[in-house]
Amino acid sequence: MSGGASASGPALPRGLSASPANRGSSALTPYLAVFAGRLEVTLQYRAAAFAGFITQCWFGVIRILIFAAFYAGGAAHAPMSLANAVTYTWLGQAFLAFLPWNADPDVAEMVRSGAIAYERLRPVDTYAWWFMRALAWSVARVLPRAALMTLFAAVLLPLVGLGKWGLPPPVSLAAAGWFAASALAMVLLSAAFTLVINIVMAATLTDRGPNTLMAPLVNLLSGAVVPLAFFPDVARPWLRAQPFAGLVDIPFSIYFGGISGWGAAGGVALQLGWTVALVLFGRAWLERVMRRLVVQGG
Amino acid sequence: MPQILVEELSKTYRIAEREPGAMGAVKGLVARRWRTIEALSDVSFQLEQGELVGLIGPNGAGKSTTIKILSGILEPTAGRCEVDGLTPWRQRVRHVARIGVVFGQRSQLWWDLPVIDGFDLLRDIYRVPQADYAATRDELVALLRLGRLLRQPVRQLSLGQRMRCEIAAALLHRPALLFLDEPTIGLDAPSKLAVREFVGRLNREHGVTVILTTHDMHDIEALAERVIVIGGGQIMADGSFDRLRSGVLAERRLFVDFEAEAPTLDWPDVRVIARDGSRLELAFDPARTPAPALIARIVAAHAVDDIHVEEPLIEEVIARFYEQHGAGEA
Numbered sequence: 001m002s003g004g005a006s007a008s009g010p011a012l013p014r015g016l017s018a019s020p021a022n023r024g025s026s027a028l029t030p031y032l033a034v035f036a037g038r039l040e041v042t043l044q045y046r047a048a049a050f051a052g053f054i055t056q057c058w059f060g061v062i063r064i065l066i067f068a069a070f071y072a073g074g075a076a077h078a079p080m081s082l083a084n085a086v087t088y089t090w091l092g093q094a095f096l097a098f099l100p101w102n103a104d105p106d107v108a109e110m111v112r113s114g115a116i117a118y119e120r121l122r123p124v125d126t127y128a129w130w131f132m133r134a135l136a137w138s139v140a141r142v143l144p145r146a147a148l149m150t151l152f153a154a155v156l157l158p159l160v161g162l163g164k165w166g167l168p169p170p171v172s173l174a175a176a177g178w179f180a181a182s183a184l185a186m187v188l189l190s191a192a193f194t195l196v197i198n199i200v201m202a203a204t205l206t207d208r209g210p211n212t213l214m215a216p217l218v219n220l221l222s223g224a225v226v227p228l229a230f231f232p233d234v235a236r237p238w239l240r241a242q243p244f245a246g247l248v249d250i251p252f253s254i255y256f257g258g259i260s261g262w263g264a265a266g267g268v269a270l271q272l273g274w275t276v277a278l279v280l281f282g283r284a285w286l287e288r289v290m291r292r293l294v295v296q297g298g
Numbered sequence: 299m300p301q302i303l304v305e306e307l308s309k310t311y312r313i314a315e316r317e318p319g320a321m322g323a324v325k326g327l328v329a330r331r332w333r334t335i336e337a338l339s340d341v342s343f344q345l346e347q348g349e350l351v352g353l354i355g356p357n358g359a360g361k362s363t364t365i366k367i368l369s370g371i372l373e374p375t376a377g378r379c380e381v382d383g384l385t386p387w388r389q390r391v392r393h394v395a396r397i398g399v400v401f402g403q404r405s406q407l408w409w410d411l412p413v414i415d416g417f418d419l420l421r422d423i424y425r426v427p428q429a430d431y432a433a434t435r436d437e438l439v440a441l442l443r444l445g446r447l448l449r450q451p452v453r454q455l456s457l458g459q460r461m462r463c464e465i466a467a468a469l470l471h472r473p474a475l476l477f478l479d480e481p482t483i484g485l486d487a488p489s490k491l492a493v494r495e496f497v498g499r500l501n502r503e504h505g506v507t508v509i510l511t512t513h514d515m516h517d518i519e520a521l522a523e524r525v526i527v528i529g530g531g532q533i534m535a536d537g538s539f540d541r542l543r544s545g546v547l548a549e550r551r552l553f554v555d556f557e558a559e560a561p562t563l564d565w566p567d568v569r570v571i572a573r574d575g576s577r578l579e580l581a582f583d584p585a586r587t588p589a590p591a592l593i594a595r596i597v598a599a600h601a602v603d604d605i606h607v608e609e610p611l612i613e614e615v616i617a618r619f620y621e622q623h624g625a626g627e628a
Contacts, residue, residue, distance in 0.1 A: 025425040033422030041410050118406045120371045122423050123395035291373050291387070 030124045035132045038106075042140035049144035052097070056145060057152060060093040064165060079229035083164070084256045088227055090167040091252045094149035097141035098186060099224060099247060100193035101215040104134050107198045108207040116202065120290060127195065127283040134194040139187065171257035178264040182251035185271035189246045192278035193218075199282055203289045223249035229258065243278065246271035299383075301475065301507055302345035302368065307377035309338040309363055309531075337363040338374070338531045345509070347474070350501045352522030352539075353511040356620055360531040361511040365477050368509070370394050381475065395424060398468035402480035405460065406467055407452045413463050414448040417470060424471035431470065438466040442496060458489030465493065469500075476500070478510045482517055494520045515612035527619065534623050543609070546619045551608040552580040552592060557601040568592065576603070 064086055071082040080088070102108075107130060110116040119126055150167065157166035170176035193214075200210040219225045221244035228239045228249040239245060250267040253259040259267050315333050316326040338360045345351060353361050366372040367379060370386035370393050379386060384393045400406075407416040421431040439445055442462040447455060455463065461481065468476065478497065482490045498521055500506045510522060518525060518539060525542055527535040535542055551571070554560075560578045563570060567587045572579040582592055589607050596602060 025422075025427060029425050030423040033419055037408065037411065037415070037419050041408070044410075113404060115404045115406070117366065117371050117401065118399075118404065120390070121369060121394050121397075121399050121406075123391045124423060125391070293372075 030122070031128055031132045034129060035136045038133050038136035039140045042137055043144070046144070049141070050148070052141070053145050053148040053152075056093040056096055056149060060089055060149075060153070063089045063093075080227065080256075080258060083168070084258065085227070086165055087167060087256045088252050090149065090153040091255060092224055092248060094146040094153075094167075095142060095183075095186070095248075097145060098138050098190045099218050099222065100190050100197060101218055102194075102211050103197040103201045103207040104130065104137060104194055106133060106137070108201060111201055111205060111207070116293070120293075125283075126290060127279075127286050130195055130198055130286075131191055131279070134191040134198070135187065138190055138194070168256075170255050172260075175254060175257055175260060175264070178260075178268065179251060179255045182246075182254050182264070182268050182271060185268055185275065186247055186251045189243070189271050189275045189278070192275050192282060193243075193247070195282045195286070196278060199286050199289055202286070202293065218244060218247065221245070222247040223252075227252075229253070240267075241270065243274035246274055300344040301347040301349075301382055302343075302509075303378070303380045304344070304364075304368070305342050305378040307338055307341040307364075307367060307374050307379055308336070309360075309367065309372065309374045311335045311337055336531050338367075341377070341528070341531070341533055343526060343533065343536060345507060347507055348501070348505045349524060350497075350508040350510070350522055351524045351526060352518040353509060353526050353528060354513075354515075354518060354616065355528035355534075357513075359528045361528055362479060363531075364528065365399075365479055365509065365511060369397060369399050369477055395471070396473055397475045397477065398471070398473035399477045400461075400464050400468045400479065400481050402461065402478075402483040405452065405464065407460070407463060409453050410451060412449050412451055413444070413455070416452060416463075417448075417467060420467055420470050426471050430472075434470055434472055435466075438469060441499075442466050442492070458485050458492075461485060461489065461493060465496065473506070475507045476509070478508060478512075480512055481510070482512060482514050490514070490516070497521060515616055519612050527616075529620060529623055535619070539612075542619065543612075543615050546622065547610050547615045548583055548585060549581050549610055550584050550589065551610060552582060552589070552605070553608065554578045554580065554596060554605050555603040557603050561600055563596075565595075 067082060067085045067089065071078065071085075107116070110119060119129070122129065153167035154169070157163060170179050197207075197210045197214055201207045204210070221239065221242060223229075223239075223245065224247070228236060228245060231239055240249065246267075250259065250271060254264045254267060312332045312334055314326070314330045316322050316331075341360070341364065353364065355361050363372065367374050368381060368386060370390040373387040381393060382396065386393045407413065408419060411419070417435055420426075421428070421435075426434070439448065442465065444462060444466060447459050447463060452460065452463070465478075465481065476497075481497070482493055485493065494517060497508060497510070501508050501521075508521075510517065512518060523538060525535070525537065525539050526533060527542070535545075554577065556576045556578070558576065560573055560576050563578070563580070567582060569581040570578060571581050580592075582589075593605055596605070
């Protein structure tokens with residue numbers, strides 16, 4: 001570190017200046033910096049994380065009770081076992097914040113206030129810039145919630161003798177590996193969806209429309225409310241192929257072995273394929289929207 | 299080769315209009331009526347490296363549109379614009395890396411982060427090498443007196459403190475061209491003076507080209523040697539402020555305090571503007587009646603306590619100019 005930096009160096013508590021992104025200066029530096037900054041800021045909201053965890057535990061328990069009642073009513077032909085439905089539910093609760101229901105609130109605020117003009121004054125690719133923002137935002141919200149949820153469902157519940165209702169480990173080592181890949185693809189896919197919402201918002205100058213449209217689509221088509229396995233046979237191949245499936249159904253089914261081997265590989269490929277398609281489409285669309293953008297006043 | 303070249307720049311917007319009331323809203327769903335607004339038409343000017351130019355005009359005149367096109371945010375409908383040989387909206391990323399922009403009404407600093415973290419983030423965004431960054435930052439911190447503010451989150455700063463930080467933030471990558479869009483709006487008098495002094499020094503000592511828009515004519519008087527007046531999307535005047543003043547309002551003011559009740563002056567070359575007890579405010583044209591001659595005439599006829607001459611207020615000059623050119627706010 002050079003002498004000039006010491007003025008700010010040692011006394012700085014933590015955060016940006018300590019991140020490895022700042023050492024050298026590469027083409028990636030701005031994007032890593034915004035990721036680190038957003039992650040840091042969002043992680044500060046500990047109360048929100050804890051409240052989210054409590055809420056998600058509560059809804060997890062309710063959903064498991066509903067599944068239990070459904071299976072107790074005689075579900076001989078159910079497409080997945082009760083144990084798998086429980087696993088699916090806990091994973092869903094742990095990763096809930098990855099569901100792209102809303103536009104990025106920071107970008108929404110910029111659209112409202114007109115500060116979006118500053119986004120175009122940065123020597124960065126606006127799409128990649130927003131993508132990293134969205135990524136940091138979702139990751140920072142999921143990390144604490146998922147950690148607490150794992151502690152609760154995978155450690156605490158078995159300890160108190162409710163292991164049957166808890167979250168078991170992945171069904172096999174291979175499943176664990178594929179799940180890791182699929183979860184990573186899920187995170188990227190989620191950010192790509194968030195960007196689509198951002199772009200619609202930037203084009204219409206309000207986040208109300210896209211948020212209202214997106215939430216039910218995501219809930220239904222991802223399998224977040226009802227696992228896609230429970231849908232009618234004719235619809236299932238189509239449902240599994242559409243992009244929303246990669247947000248919930250594909251990674252979670254890989255976890256408990258509902259999809260395995262080549263099926264798992266195909267699932268991850270599908271997730272990545274949709275991500276690339278959404279990114280290419282979103283980036284071209286964003287540039288178009290930005291060219292027509294009208295920044296009012298000031 | 300000028301640093302900034304603007305030729306016949308035009309920008310039109312289409313906005314949806316709606317008749318008032320519920321019926322209007324329903325009609326709007328079926329058939330929208332569009333109105334075309336000409337924000338800029340045929341604007342041309344040139345700027346040399348190191349100039350400090352004030353861009354003034356009433357609200358909605360096209361000042362901000364001009365700045366947004368020059369800074370690469372907006373694409374014009376027609377015309378040509380080059381800044382250091384780059385077309386801002388086509389070569390946006392390369393262009394914006396070399397300019398600094400401050401919008402007085404918006405913030406570019408991260409609301410939740412301490413100022414210094416926001417600065418660090420800007421260093422990474424502009425890929426400024428650490429040594430250069432530290433030197434520039436320390437210099438700006440000293441000049442703008444930011445030392446005590448650096449650790450505070452941006453949301454806790456007063457407007458004046460925030461504006462000083464915003465200006466520093468726009469300069470961390472040492473741009474050769476700085477756009478200031480109403481940088482003194484809402485500031486108290488000491489903060490305004492601090493901003494003016496700093497901008498002046500930046501321009502004089504570092505040769506940074508500055509384009510300044512403002513409604514505060516004292517900003518213009520203190521800083522700008524050249525003024526471009528925009529009204530109704532067109533350039534209405536371009537030149538030094540003194541020339542603008544003498545062209546618009548040659549009149550001067552004479553304030554006279556008489557020893558007794560102010561007399562009635564009935565001279566054809568002098569206009570009485572105000573009368574208050576023993577004080578008179580007179581308007582005269584110095585080309586027709588030189589100030590010494592007028593003063594001599596008054597002193598010869600009446601007992602006078604005090605007397606002084608003033609130029610008309612800059613606000614008055616500009617208001618009169620807008621009036622003459624029909625450039626009031628639409």
